[in-house]
Amino acid sequence: MNDRPPRFITPQGFARLRAEYEELFAVERPKIVETVSWAASLGDRSENADYLYGKKRLREIDRRLSYLAKVMKAAKVVDPATQEQRDTVRFGAIVELADEDDNRRVVTLVGEDEADATSGLISWAAPIARALVGAKVGDERIVRLPAGEKSYEVINIRYPSQT
CATH class of the missing domain: 3.10.50.30 (Transcription elongation factor, GreA/GreB, C-terminal domain)
Incomplete structure (x- = not known):
């Protein structure tokens, strides 16, 4: 049984979450994927800062996207x-x-x-x-x-x- 109270949010707050999700998903994540692919093509990845940082940043973005998706799914928009x-x-x-x-x-x-x-x-x-x-x-x-x-x-x- 779910005893968690509803996750109320205003329309403006929901719009901010959606905008952040869309920015991360459509703009920032593809840029990082491109950087990681380019860095991986250079060969040795163990000391490749672009590759290591890119992979780390990609994990951060994916965690945030997952969190935002969960919040938006559970949100009850109240105007x-x-x-x-x-x-x-x-x-x-x-x-x-x-x-x-x-x-x-x-x-x-x-x-x-x-x-x-x-x-x-x-x-x-x-x-x-x-x-x-x-x-x-x-x-x-x-x-x-x-x-x-x-x-x-x-x-x-x-x-x-x-x-």
Whole structure:
């Protein structure tokens, strides 16, 4: 039985994964294969840097392609712009938070494979996101972090608009 939660992802996140897959598969991998073939034709491969590096890079690309294919197959694309209940924090919400010292930050709840904390994109499975799901403006939520508990107030909730 599969007890793993769904692998939610936004349409933009899915498009980025697909673009990376296509770039690796159609552009970068063929270039490396060509380099490896050329280097192999030179004879002794044991000290041939182009050959050795190319084979190593080819393995890295193949691993990444396999990973991306698995992620895309398991992905459940959810468009936050279609969220009907816009007054509650759900997947894809853009949430403005204030901590106890009134330090504010804006976070967007996204899929695990598109999270980038430095850009404010946090995985919906992260502790802060789990604490926020279901919250409304004005709600205070306690987030349990390794460094201790931290309290946040939800200042604003919005979702991307439909295009």
